[in-house]
Amino acid sequence: MxxxxxxxxxxxxxxxxxxxxALGFTMVYLSFFLLLPLAALVLRPWEHGFGHVWSVITExxxxxxxxxxxxxxxxxxxxxxxxxxxxxxxxxxxxxxxxRLLDAFVDLPFALPTAVxxxxxxxxxxxxxxxxxxxxxxxxxIAYTPxxxxxxxxxxxxxxxxxxxxxxxxxxxxxxxxxxxxxGASRLRTIALVVFPAILPALLTGFSLSMARAVGEYGSVIFxxxxxxxxxxxxxxxxxxxxxxxxxxxxxxxxxxxxxISAVTLFALNxxxxxxxxxxxx
Amino acid sequence: xxxxxTNVNKSFGRFxxxxxxxxxxxxxxxxxxxxxxxxxxxxxxRIIAGLEIADGGAVRFGDExxxxxxxxxxxxxxxxxxxALFKHMTSAQNIAFGMQSKAxxxxxxxxxxxxxxAELLALxxxxxxxxxxxxxxxxxxRQRVALARALAIEPKILLLDEPFGALDAKVRRGLRxxxxxxxxRTGLTTIxxxxxxxxxxxxxxxxxxxxxxxxxxxxxxEELYHEPASAFVFDFLGDSFQFPCVVRDGKAxxxxxxxxxxxxxxxxxxxxxxxxxxxxxxxxxxxxPGFGARIRDVLLAGPDARIDCVLDDDGAIEVRVPHAVAQxxxxxxxxxxxPREVRVWAET
Numbered sequence: 347m348x349x350x351x352x353x354x355x356x357x358x359x360x361x362x363x364x365x366x367x368a369l370g371f372t373m374v375y376l377s378f379f380l381l382l383p384l385a386a387l388v389l390r391p392w393e394h395g396f397g398h399v400w401s402v403i404t405e406x407x408x409x410x411x412x413x414x415x416x417x418x419x420x421x422x423x424x425x426x427x428x429x430x431x432x433x434x435x436x437x438x439x440x441x442x443x444x445x446r447l448l449d450a451f452v453d454l455p456f457a458l459p460t461a462v463x464x465x466x467x468x469x470x471x472x473x474x475x476x477x478x479x480x481x482x483x484x485x486x487x488i489a490y491t492p493x494x495x496x497x498x499x500x501x502x503x504x505x506x507x508x509x510x511x512x513x514x515x516x517x518x519x520x521x522x523x524x525x526x527x528x529x530g531a532s533r534l535r536t537i538a539l540v541v542f543p544a545i546l547p548a549l550l551t552g553f554s555l556s557m558a559r560a561v562g563e564y565g566s567v568i569f570x571x572x573x574x575x576x577x578x579x580x581x582x583x584x585x586x587x588x589x590x591x592x593x594x595x596x597x598x599x600x601x602x603x604x605x606x607i608s609a610v611t612l613f614a615l616n617x618x619x620x621x622x623x624x625x626x627x628x
Numbered sequence: 629x630x631x632x633x634t635n636v637n638k639s640f641g642r643f644x645x646x647x648x649x650x651x652x653x654x655x656x657x658x659x660x661x662x663x664x665x666x667x668x669x670x671x672x673x674r675i676i677a678g679l680e681i682a683d684g685g686a687v688r689f690g691d692e693x694x695x696x697x698x699x700x701x702x703x704x705x706x707x708x709x710x711x712a713l714f715k716h717m718t719s720a721q722n723i724a725f726g727m728q729s730k731a732x733x734x735x736x737x738x739x740x741x742x743x744x745x746a747e748l749l750a751l752x753x754x755x756x757x758x759x760x761x762x763x764x765x766x767x768x769x770r771q772r773v774a775l776a777r778a779l780a781i782e783p784k785i786l787l788l789d790e791p792f793g794a795l796d797a798k799v800r801r802g803l804r805x806x807x808x809x810x811x812x813r814t815g816l817t818t819i820x821x822x823x824x825x826x827x828x829x830x831x832x833x834x835x836x837x838x839x840x841x842x843x844x845x846x847x848x849x850e851e852l853y854h855e856p857a858s859a860f861v862f863d864f865l866g867d868s869f870q871f872p873c874v875v876r877d878g879k880a881x882x883x884x885x886x887x888x889x890x891x892x893x894x895x896x897x898x899x900x901x902x903x904x905x906x907x908x909x910x911x912x913x914x915x916x917p918g919f920g921a922r923i924r925d926v927l928l929a930g931p932d933a934r935i936d937c938v939l940d941d942d943g944a945i946e947v948r949v950p951h952a953v954a955q956x957x958x959x960x961x962x963x964x965x966x967p968r969e970v971r972v973w974a975e976t
Contacts, residue, residue: 521712524679525774527699528706529726529781539725543716 387605390598402596403603407575408584412600414492415581416607419560422499423507426556427549430507437508438515452508455501460565467498468569490572495580498566503556510552511545518544547623554615561608629690630654631676631785631817636685638671638841645671647841649685653785653819658811660832661821664864668841669821673787676819677706689784700729705778705816709790711770713762719773720745720758726781748776751810768799775807779814788820792827804831825865829853837861855891859973862903869945873902873972880970885917888969895972904967907932907948911963918966921945923959937963 357365391399402408437449455463470476471488478489488494518541526536564582571578581604588597631653638646646668653659661669674680676687678699687694694702714722723745727736736744749758752772762770771791778786791807792800808831811818822828828835829849836846837860845857856862859870873880873887878894880887880902887902889895912918920940927934933954936946947965957963 519710519712521708521710522714524699525706525708525712525777526714526725526729528677528679528702528704529729529777530700530703531725531729532700535729540714 384605387598387601391595391602393595398595399599402588402593402599407579408581408600410576411579411581411584412603412607414495414579415561415604418492418496418499418580419503419557419563422496422503422560423553423557425496425500426503426507427553430504430552430556431511431545431549434508434511434515438512439520452505455503455505460502460563461569463501464498464566464569467494467501467566471497471570489570490574490578492578494570494572495567495578498570499560499563502563502566503560506555506559507549507552510548510555514545514548547619550615550619550622554612554619558608558612561604629784630657631819632686632688633672633676634686634688636672636675636687637683638668638675638680639683645841646675646682649838649841649843651836651843651846653817656815656817658808658831658833659817659819660828660835661819661838662823662825662828662835662864663838663844664823666840667838669823669838670789671841672838673706673789673819673821676785677704677787678702679706703781703784705781705783705786707771707774707778707786707788707791709793711762711767711774711794713770713774713777715762718759718761719749719754719765719776722762722773723748723758723777723780726777730781744780748780751779752776753806766799767795768803771795771803775810779816783816786816786818788818790821790823792824793822800827807831829865837864856971859901859903859971862971867906867946868903869906869967871902871904871967871970872899873970874899875972880972882967882970883918885966887967890969890971895974900972900975902967902970902972904970906934906946908968908970909947909949910966910968911935911947911949911953911957912966914962914964916964916966918964921963921965923957923961923963925959926954926957928954937965939965 433452437445437452468475468489470478471494472478473482473487473489475489478487481488488497522540522544523536526540527533531539562582564580564586567580568583571580571583573579573583581600585597585600588594588600633649633651633653636646636649638644649668649672651659651672661672663669671680675682676694678694678697682695694704714725717725724741727741727744730736745758746755749755752775754769754772754776757765757769757773762773765773771794775788775791788807792803795803804827820831829852832849834846834848835852837844837852839860845852845861847855852861853865856865862868871882873882875881875889875895875897876886877897878889880889880900882902889902910918914920921937922940923935923937924944925936927936928951932948933951934946934948935954935957936944938944945965
């Protein structure tokens with residue numbers, strides 16, 4: 347008797363044809379548009395040696411800019427997580443006149459050129475603008491401060507949370523909440539223990555996307571930020587400034603640091619999300 | 629204590645869902661609300677639970693005005709058609725949820741909750757599946773978890789909304805018998821909604837048939853089956869055929885033949901409509917009395933043989949006869965058909 351030896355396969359055969367070309371295309375696409383540019387970024391900063399890179403990224407100004415970029419992006423994503431969830435909730439659970447229009451408005455930050463958004467925000471949040479003028483008497487200034495940076499980042503990241511949560515909420519039947527109510531749970535308890543855990547994975551996705559987008563945002567921020575050194579100057583702007591001085595290595599060095607921090611953040615968030623999503627699916 | 633529903637009204641926009649519905653469920657009774665979709669049966673159930681707000685009327689349990697209380701204070705167990713389990717919680721956590729939601733003073737201790745969960749899991753015969761998530765359970769198992777979850781709050785009344793609607797026929801039958809046994813053991817006043825007449829007649833102590841937001845008839849399964857109050861009830865409880873007839877001296881004259889009218893009340897003389905069950909037909913030779921018909925098919929599988937035939941004056945009909953009769957018949961044969969007994973209601 348001879349045992350039938352099956353060759354070990356790279357993938358199990360599937361009834362759906364086209365795996366080979368599809369994977370091939372995916373790899374080529376990812377390589378040209380993602381992996382190669384990123385590899386170039388990793389290789390770029392070292393032409394003037396490690397010392398130059400180190401001096402650029404430990405410079406006070408760079409550190410402040412990075413802190414502002416990531417800090418404001420994180421806070422903006424947190425704000426968006428809270429208010430985006432509420433907006434998604436309203437759009438899914440209630441019917442009211444103008445709902446479709448409101449739903450379309452959510453995508454506006456995607457559609458608008460960021461510079462246009464920046465000018466618009468700067469106009470109304472400036473001390474002479476509509477909202478700025480209201481806050482001015484209380485000595486609260488939004489435009490040209492880190493607060494202004496955050497406002498712009500909230501603006502650009504907002505649709506991500508809404509769009510991530512909407513389908514999940516639609517999937518969560520009202521019956522489930524009704525069941526909690528018949529079991530004697532208060533509204534607060536129902537939301538905390540029944541609704542929130544169900545939307546948590548989607549919320550984390552929305553949060554990561556919103557934050558990722560905010561970290562790299564340039565166009566809408568520079569108009570409202572005022573770009574005061576060490577105060578309201580974001581990292582992407584600093585990269586531009588290095589480029590304008592023909593310091594390509596320095597620009598790439600800041601870019602590399604941003605890439606690393608972003609990658610670590612995304613991996614961490616993905617990890618948490620995988621943990622959360624696994625509950626109930628085992 | 630009995631559950632008393634008086635003159636409940638409810639409309640959705642301009643669509644009236646319930647129209648002056650009054651019902652009484654005795655203490656410990658198993659009551660079925662039977663009706664086609666849109667008859668208001670689920671709406672009534674949801675009003676009792678507090679998931680829907682009545683436009684008018686009263687729902688009382690003993691001396692207690694149920695409508696005055698919000699859902700979560702009514703203490704009514706509700707089982708949904710699609711289970712409505714909490715997906716991110718295990719069976720045991722689902723069952724414990726209600727007990728943990730009680731006010732601190734009334735909440736049982738952790739050990740008590742754990743014991744109660746184990747007891748309920750045993751009751752619904754899922755002893756070993758407490759740690760499973762809903763996604764890992766079959767439909768029937770999920771519905772039993774949902775039932776255990778509803779029972780965990782020790783409800784005064786148990787409401788079931790088409791509890792077996794999403795399950796396949798065999799599982800349904802098994803669960804049905806099991807639910808009946810469970811009811812006998814717990815003695816809980818139970819109201820369940822279904823559109824399946826077989827289920828209602830088999831399970832319930834009494835059945836209320838609803839039509840267009842009104843109670844058409846309420847009675848024991850026997851009463852409903854033997855004394856249907858209207859053509860609608862008769863038709864809803866099983867297949868039926870209708871023929872024009874003329875009532876004369878307590879008999880229905882159909883195609884020139886005098887046919888016995890079933891039922892206590894004798895309808896007034898005059899033209900009317902007669903209703904017959906498919907198993908109440910006499911099959912005769914081609915030149916016999918009654919309607920002429922041609923056999924399309926003879927189906928010999930099943931407790932009764934079924935004969936599918938086309939009537940000469942248009943229309944198809946499938947009657948059920950004993951196998952002994954059917955064996956002499958074949959497709960394309962010509963026969964005569966006449967109902968043995970019919971029911972006639974005053975035309976409205």
